[in-house]
Amino acid sequence: MAKQLTILFWGFIYGEVIGYISAxxxxxxxxxxxxxxxxxxxxxxxxxxLNYFVKSPTK
Structure with missing residues (x-):
């Protein structure tokens, strides 16, 4: 759950920066x-x- 929230947080931040620069x-x-x-x-x-397609190797 924390991984998903981190992705959402940084996605929002990067979206703001990229959106401002592109505008x-x-x-x-x-x-x-x-x-x-x-x-x-x-x-x-x-x-x-990417997590669905890239799996860690099994031992």
């Missing part, structure tokens, strides 16, 4: 809520998807 470079509008939530969902799906 500034493209001249678009910056939506903090959308960029943070979108990055949270994408990060959660990617990490859980």
């Amino acid at each position: 500034a470079l493209s001249g678009g509008t910056f939506s903090p809520l959308f960029s943070g939530l979108f990055a949270m969902v994408v990060g959660l799906l990617l990490v859980n998807g």
Whole structure:
């Protein structure tokens, strides 16, 4: 559970930073809520998807 919360927290932080930089470079509008939530969902799906496909070797 703590791993999932950490992914959500850092996904939100990185989403804010990347969203702000991309909005500034493209001249678009910056939506903090959308960029943070979108990055949270994408990060959660990617990490859980990778954990599904990458298994630790059994002894």
